[in-house]
Amino acid sequence: MGFEPVIGLEVHAQLLTASKLFCGCPAKFGGEPNTQVCPVCLGMPGTLPVLNAKAVDYAVKMALAVGCKVNEKSVFARKNYFYPDLPKGYQISQYNEPLAVAGHLDIETTAGTKRIGITRIHMEEDAGKLLHDAAGGAGYSFVDLNRAGTPLIEIVTEPDIRSPDEAVAYLKSLREILVYLGICDGNMEEGSFRCDANVSVRPAGAEKFGTRAELKNINSFKFVKDAIAYEIERQIGVNENGGLVKQETRLFDSVKGVTVSMRSKEEAHDYRYFPEPDLPPLIVDAAHVEKLKTTLPELPQAKRERFVSNYGIPAYDAGVLTSSKDLAGYYEEAVKLGAEPKTASNWVMGTVLMLLNEKGIDVKDSPVKPPAVAKIIEMVKAGVVSSTAAKEVFAEMFSTGKAPEEIVKSKGLTQLSNETDIAAMIDAVIKANPDNLAKYKSGKDKLFGFFVGEVMKAAKGKANPAVVNRILKEKLSS
């Protein structure tokens, strides 16, 4: 009997605001422990939360980008549980009445485009951090509350995902949108983009969902894929052996590549949600939503489609070029300055990305700016420099920041394209090799390469090969 996996994802994305969700402490990552804290985020008695308006705007932008309905009224609620990284003993989140509902995201799969439903997007505050291995001895944990209160949005999908690959495609696409919107840095290592997966399996063709396990600690795309794949196999195995899948939370052990049941807590969770009395309901009126809509940038998918139709580049190229907003902008600027679109695409995807990756530089900090890319493409086209030499020139531009013309000149890389000069060189070569000329004329066509080589040698490699080929052919056949 075949089994079908059913997967739903919950993503927590940290918003790139300057201050925390409910107080004025900086929301930036890192810092000495407990230096980005105040009475509010320390949960001191008597302190109260005050909502960061920009965090709301960011959350609304994401909601709009994935086609959610933004609720005019949403309500903050307290999620009550005890944990040392949760200073108030409750997390301020949204429960019954979230900020936004009913959106979707289209992903590309091997079987074509697939729509993944987004159930809801809500806002909440992050918890602090627990360090377990700090010196100070076994038997203790250490609490750093710098992260406590940083703004998050939680994005929850419908159980629409059917494979680990779809899950990864969804996450990559979601992350790309968040980064495009400039509301999240998408950094999985630092935890600004985190994912939990609900996984179940059911007999193929069944309507009813199987019992699901919630997978945690999957903080890279590879881990997401591996963890889900493992969990699907595990659940199928349980089913095939006549067992029952338990509803539980499982942690992914990335070293062993397996998911492990978290020791069952001494009691079931009962979060006792109720409306947060310290905050008025959040009102986001339609006019404000409309205003935010006008500030949305072109999103990755729209950009890809436009690149293909406007610039006539392959879908693959468009995909690579739009993988970041900055890279797409870089490419497009070069094209707007006159570079032929496919040539520019080859340059950006090839030489530019290679050099950037080698040096670990972000495209927006690239020492070579788009006008210089357009210039070098133009120089190759005009025959000023050969495409081989152009790559050398570009590398030099990259490391010195000099203009291409300057490098070509100082390195003597200017290509010889003058027909009279080239013709004179060819005449000299022919004259010096009467034997080979005779053999060529008697049908040894392969000697054409010998003559090209001799001409290039005479030109010290700088002769324009196209011109050499053309004139040589004329002369040899005359």
Added chain:
Amino acid sequence: MSITPLTKDDVKKVAALARLAETETETYAHQLTKILAHVENLSRVDTTGVEPTAGGSEGDGAREDAVKESLHQATALSNAPQAEKGCFKVPQVV
């Protein structure tokens, strides 16, 4: 809703949720049952279609996204029962 007296087990469950010691469960069971019997009168009220009054219904108060000065680490930790290496120190979290 009708009141069945709270058992000692009910009280233990609630105490565990509230992180209170599970002692004097009998006294609590008795007292809480009595209070719950009193609030039972609410079941007489017809609240069909009545919106609940939640807290926080006043004010409009969001704030600008502006960074304010944080506390010094020493001040942040000054009331901590145990602190070490700039952190609050707690029994190990499993």
Added chain:
Amino acid sequence: MDLTALTLHELTDKLRKKEVSSVELTNAFLKRISQVEDKVNAYVTISPDEALKAAKDADARLADGVNLTPLTGVPVSVKDIFCTKGVRTTCSSKILENFIPPFDATAVKKLKDAGAVILGKNNMDEFAMGSSTENSAFFPTKNPWALDRVPGGSSGGSAASVAAGECAASIGTDTGGSIRQPASCCGVVGMKPTYGRVSRYGMIAFASSLDQAGPITKDVLDAALMLTAIAGRDPLDATSIDSPVPDYAAGLKGGIKGLRAGIPKEYFIEGMDFEVSSAVSKAIETLKKLGAEIVPVTLPNTEYAVSVYYLVATAEASSNLARFDGVKYGLRQDGGNLIEMYKNTRDAGFGPEVKRRIMLGTYSLSAGYYDAYYKKASQVRTLIGRDFDAAFKKCDVIVTPTAPTAAFKIGEKTQDPLTMYLSDIFTISCNLAGIPGASIPCGFTKDMLPIGLQILGKRLDETTVLKTAFAYEEAAGWSKKRAQL
């Protein structure tokens, strides 16, 4: 002349006329405290050094004559529920016995900014849970009118400190009557403003949707002056109301001719204490003589108020008090592991009433009970609010007794939580509806125990409440009486 027997506004006059300095005044109050505090126990913490420093600053300000307020140089006290920077703040709980906040509550900051001198922190029922101040983890406060009786609660220390002349005025908090009921018990004036009128920032939360700070004073003018000083929108409290603060003192005069005073029949129940009901009836007669029109009104859902209150308040409290976990501040009692540490800490740190309420609140929010308890109570709360909306279409203020009895004996009600809960029966609805209410003295029992008259007003109409209280006070004169210690 005994300066400590004077009202705040009388002391303001003396300071302005340079008949006395703030330092002299502060010393006079500190001396009074040293004389009577043994009997009254109104303070958890007395802070003479901070007080004298503030008095010196106030004297400099008075000498300059700039930026003066009616509070400049006047010694006051604050309930120990308000965080005070650098001065320990206990909420009368063992769990916060040594807590020193690194910040001031907004109400405290406003008092300081106005130039008031803070003498110390008043005893209270632990976490404001109680009606007698017997639930203080440290000691009970005594009623200055009868030392074997409670001062009411939870702001019992504040009310007693005012009645005993241990400060010129005080601020307390009121979640279900915790300003008005002790004011009534101690023969002083207490006012709970509209929810959101005074910032809750730095005021240790009991039930966030009900808590409100307000003044406890010797007379109505003092209450108006104190309220003007502490009220107003606070960017640190999202539930504070963004509405201009009137000069409440300026609105007191003019009389109450034509004022419609509503009398709700649900508050005059059979079996009520006779001395209380007759004092309140006489007060209503006085209002009538002053030109008020007496209007019968009805608040039909009153009988549910106590139930709604105990469900809503305990649910919020169970969450608000979760932060006391032995990690960041306050008491810690270690155990074998984290969970044991939590339990030991909270068990040792909280008193029985606090634990009882945390249990009740946790229970009513827990899975399977939320709809029947918390949600149902919140819906009935809406109906209680509508009762007041309807009543205030027919009247400008509502007049009732503040408490069903005068101050009871210490120990009399501690055995039965429910009986204690019922002493808030007349004050609770006002918090549930979020409207303003005051208690002013309206007579004494034959044992010379004060009786309080409650005046409730429309949302944000503190002015009419205070104006009514002022007119009555002028006519009746009860506020001039002082407890003899």
